[in-house]
Amino acid sequence: MIVDSSGELGRRDRKKLETRAALERAALTLVAERGLAGVTVEDIAEAVDVSSRTFFNYFPSKEDALLGSDPAVEAELRESLAAAPPGVPVLQALRTVLLAEAERVQGHREQWLLRLKVFEQNPSLLPRLLAMGAEAERGLAAVVAERIGDHPAAAGYPELVIAVALTAFRVAMLRWSSADGELADLVDEAFAQVAAGLPDPTP
């Protein structure tokens, strides 16, 4: 990636990003229309007017084009978490970080709703959706371990708190996809329940 002083990309990299985005868009819309099995990689490549070999230069599989996973986002989550002031409890820090992420997702509402719709209609994709979090988990758990220091009483805590936090986020997203409202509110609500120890809701 070549970046000039003002943060602009060169033509080459702009084209790359555009191709990638176009492939994602095409994959999402086509699969939304015809279902996962009704769309071949060739169809997607065709729609963007590149060879199917090129598709595989960008995504390792058809499913991956639908995920919208972005290594840059992961890295940013890690950095945000690491940047939280020392006194803040881990769960609280995660809540803040993921609320910011929720705002971002909300910013691409259209695309995410389409994506979630595709996931609903093609349950075989759910694994990948969950795994998207899973990849991030290791890295985030390492940040938490760093943060709380290394002592026996904390064994397993980093993995657990990260896994639970991402789970809360995911559940909030699925809720958000089937009802109107602010994703951030749903995320916040989920964290509140987790922080309270998930007591039975009182009618």
Added chain:
Amino acid sequence: MIVDSSGELGRRDRKKLETRAALERAALTLVAERGLAGVTVEDIAEAVDVSSRTFFNYFPSKEDALLGSDPAVEAELRESLAAAPPGVPVLQALRTVLLAEAERVQGHREQWLLRLKVFEQNPSLLPRLLAMGAEAERGLAAVVAERIGDHPAAAGYPELVIAVALTAFRVAMLRWSSADGELADLVDEAFAQVAAGLPDPTP
């Protein structure tokens, strides 16, 4: 499935179960030896001396043979949960149910450790591992919804508590795979932390 009065299976069904188990075993050991990419479906079928088409009669994909997922287990989890006495809080009921499940897993320690080793060495399988829980989630969430009744304050609670509980179980399993000890203890510990609202561990 034909079951005679004493709960025994006929020859046909015994063979089916045996074939299925043999395919799982072969898949696990071969992949543990050579890695996921180093083993073809044909290799697995060959090792069990069936045609590769038969493999696909049992498992929809190579990965699925490694999962050890069992619809019967899911059903049992749902029933156990539904059978918990009315007064018990949901999280507590889940703890009990999953502790029992932990004992069961511990009973197949060898196979599960091999399986988890395979997962570690082939991260592309992690999605499926997570998804195994995901399939169960819907059903379990429905049981929880039934249990707590339907009121606005509880929106999203069933999905959240189930997702978190299964996450806790999964984290405990991963910990268990890399250290000796009782899985049940690790599960219990994880639930205790969740019930306490995941406070920072005190050094």
Added chain:
DNA sequence: CTGAAAGTTTGCAGATCCTGAAATTTCTTC
């Protein structure tokens, strides 16, 4: 402007995955 370096796209060959359909074998039941 020009040519070389670097990076991207493409076509192609080929292994593997997975599915449908029909033929064959194995098991159950009468």
Added chain:
DNA sequence: GAAGAAATTTCAGGATCTGCAAACTTTCAG
């Protein structure tokens, strides 16, 4: 045993995905 049900096999074929080398585009230095 013979009929029928169920499982397995064989076969054909479409789709996924990878490696490789050729062709093309962009970048950049001179």
